[in-house]
Amino acid sequence: MAEYKLEITTGDLQYAGTSDYIYVTLFGTEGQSERTLMDNYGFDFQTGAPGSYTVKTSSSLGKLLLVKVEKDQYLCLPENEWYFSKMVVTTPEGDVILYPCYRWIGRGEMVELRGGRAMKAVEDDHPLLIEHRKKELMLKKSLFQWKIMAEGLPHIDSFNDVSELPAEISYSDSRTADLNYSRKKIGIELKVKGLQGSTAQWESIEDIKKIFWFKKTTMSEYVADHWMEDDFYGYQFLNGVNPGVIKRCSELPTNFPVTEEMVKPFLEEGSSLQKEMEKGNMFLYDQKKMDGIPPAAYNGEPLHVTSGLCLLNVNPENKLMPIAIQLNQQPSEKNPIFLPSDPETDWLLAKMFIKNADCMDHGSVHHLMRTHFLAEVFAVAALHSFPVIHPMYKLLFPHFRHTIHASITGRLILFGPDGALSNSSLGFDGIMELMRRDLSEMTYSSLCLPENIAARGLESIPNFYYRDDGLKLWNIIQSFVKAVVEHYYPSDCEVHRDTELQDWISEVFTHGFLGNKASGFPAAFHTVEEVVKFTTMVIFTTTVQHAAVHSGQYDYSSWAPNGSLLLRKPPPTTKGQSSMKTVLESLPNVGETVRLAAFAWLLSDRYSGYIPLGTYPEERFDEPEPKQMIKDFQAELSCLSEAITTRNSHLELPYTYLDPAEIENSVSI
Structure with missing residues (x-):
């Protein structure tokens, strides 16, 4: 017995x-x-x-x-x-x-x-295990299927509603209850105040501070008090919710005819535009990919979208300051270059229209497509290609546990009739075109932070905490991934032989990057090093990068004057014709403003089942080696968290979004 x-x-x-x-x-x-x-x-x-x-x-x-x-x-x-x-x-x-x-x-x-122990297909040597593996993958391929959301965009899962999802990738009942409670709480407060659905125009900037009684953060209150200041405006291009857009400017674009005379008053005494460019102190925001996209209609009239340019300078106090703005790509008499010395509301409106374009770019491209949509591609391809015993499944699954659920609900929230992006200045069709354009130009290196920073010439710009924390996290994740991958793939031959691994990268290339060879994304793996780099990018994207563009949404976007998806008035075309009344008329009306603020609140709350980066409550690995690798990974993250906390204690504006304790282990909301 x-x-x-x-x-x-x-x-x-x-x-x-x-x-x-x-x-x-x-x-x-x-x-x-x-x-x-x-x-x-x-x-x-x-x-x-x-x-x-x-x-x-x-x-x-x-x-x-x-x-x-x-x-x-x-x-x-x-x-x-x-x-x-x-x-x-x-x-x-x-x-x-x-x-x-x-x-x-x-x-x-x-x-x-x-x-x-985790097993690759070539290691299964018993007929029962081989047959079990085959049946599991057949079932997964029938369950997780692709469909096209829109031409030219990454493909999405085929589920129409979260009720169709298998339980293992669905939200828990408690998380769903938390979300519903937040929705009700937000709705009740806005109804009680008579703000929800109101078509009234804001009568004063101060009135906007009264939207929510109880939802305030240190950062959201700072934004409301300092949004008009140029140094804070520049700071947001480094450490706000969209830190991936500016680049070093060593030569002005020919369509941005900024002259020495225009900007000399805003440069260090004795310096010049050319000298500042040579010293690496000039940076450019250029929204040319938005040029020519038809805007949405508002009350039967087309809105205005500015595909503008903003020139920024690092001053002697190491502050990044905007010094020239052109609101459209082609210079003309009706497209002047605005300067900090212009009438206050002219300069303010110019900054607001640049921010409007940046908000749409952030919401649709850098947040939705480059984290949510790509995470969904990585997830569906993995669920399609790997049985649960595969080492790459065990490594990757915790980083997209609720991603498909989040994507389905997110598409409804963003693109439904009342959706934030559907009701932006670009509207649904314009947002789709913006994402299409971005995907057609997207490169593999742009998703790999060390290469991204180098390509944009931002290695030495001061006070860039997203870069500092992000590069440390990239290296920590890469070290962990390298240890795990090399444990299961001791040679390049092992990579070649793993058909399930090759299926995964092939599906990602086909359904995520639409087979675009010019993008530099791999269509197959040939070496262990390639697997390490790509897997590092996947985990970084679904954790660190998502936190960077997601976590600060309420902080920066709940205060509409600082940045809104919708501006109702046309941008200024001549100087000296605006007033604070123009600024208020340009902002969304009361109902539109509170809807966008409520959306930012809902996305930025923390819900039950939150799992920080590097925390693996589900025990999937059975071997001592990967278990120790996870402990080493967690120890490095803990040390970095302590270092960030210490650094932040000395900053007027702490940058907390990439503290490992504040980064969720997957795209889950």
Whole structure:
């Protein structure tokens, strides 16, 4: 007689336990056990509790291959799903084997689990395992399918509603409840104040501060007080929600005829425009990719979108200051270059229209497409290509656990009739065209932060905390990924032989980057080094980069004058004709403003189930080596978090978005 000791753990999620019968069957190289009821005295499978059980066989089953777990009805009790976390089996020979599950199981449902070390396809040598792997991938390919959202954009998952999603990638009930509670709380406050749906125009800038009573952050209040200041305007191009747009300017574009005379008063005494460019102190914001996109209509009339240029200078106090703005690409008498010495509201409006374009670029391109859409591509391709026993699945899955759910809900929020991007100055069609243009020009190097920073010439610009923290995080993630990948792929030959790995990168290239070879994205992997770099980029994009462009949305965007997706008036074409009344008339009306602020609140809240970067509550790796690598990864992140906290304690404006403790482990909202 042989005895197998089983420890079965129920998740600690709300309502994770079950009163149903749970049966287990073990399969080994020398046979299988009987279907055995897991039943102890008292209540089994309670929320958050492990239970110990025994399966007896007449003799050893040899090497364990699979565990089958079944859930059947107990008496006439109503259905309650069970969240099955993991099973640990101790064999008669003393082997201890982990079987991760981490998913909900319904009544009448059966799951077959692989245990032990992560395995690539070429390492499976038993017919039962080969057949199990084949069936799992066939099921995944039928479940996770691609569809085209719009021509020229990354493909998306085929699910039409979150109710169709498998439980293992859906939000928990508690997270969904949190989101719904936030929506209701926001809606009630705006209704009580009579702001929701109001078509009235703001009568004063101060009135905008009264939108929310209780949702205030240190940064959002600072923004409301300092939004008109030039040094804060420049600061936001470095450490605001869209830090990926400016580049060093060593030569002015021919369509931006800034002269020495125009900007000399704003440069260091004794310096010149040419000298400042040679010293590396001049930077350019150029929204040329927006040029020529038709704007949306508003009350039957077309809005105005400025594909403008903004020249910035690092002054002797190391502050990045805007010194010249042209609101459209082609210079003309009706497209003057605005300067800080112009009438106050002219200069203010020029900055606001540049910010309007930047907000649309941020929301659609740098946030939605370059983090959410790409994360969705990485996720669907991985779910398509890897069985759960694959080492790359174990490494990657925690970084897109809720990504598909977030993408489906996000598309509704952003592109629905009341969606933030649908109601921007560009409107739905214009936003789609902007994203199409960006994807057609997107390069692999632009998603790899060290190369991105170098290409934009931003290696030495001062007070650039996004760069400083981001590069450290890139290196920490790369070190972790390198250790894990090289453990499972000791040679380039192993990369060539892994057909599932090649399927993944092929799907990403085809469905994410639409087969564009000029982009530099790999269509196949040839070396271990290529796998390390691409996987680093994937994890960085779905964690660090998403945090950089996501976490500060309420801080910077809830105050409409600082940056709005919608401006209602045309931009100034001549100087000296504006007033504060023009500024108020240009802003969205009351109802539009509060809707955008509510949207920023909803996205920026932290909800139940939040998992910080490097935290892996689901135990998926069974080998000691990757477990130690995870501990080393966490230790490096903890040290960086302490260093960032220390640095921030000395800053007037702490930059917290890339503190590892503040970065979510996946795109989850």
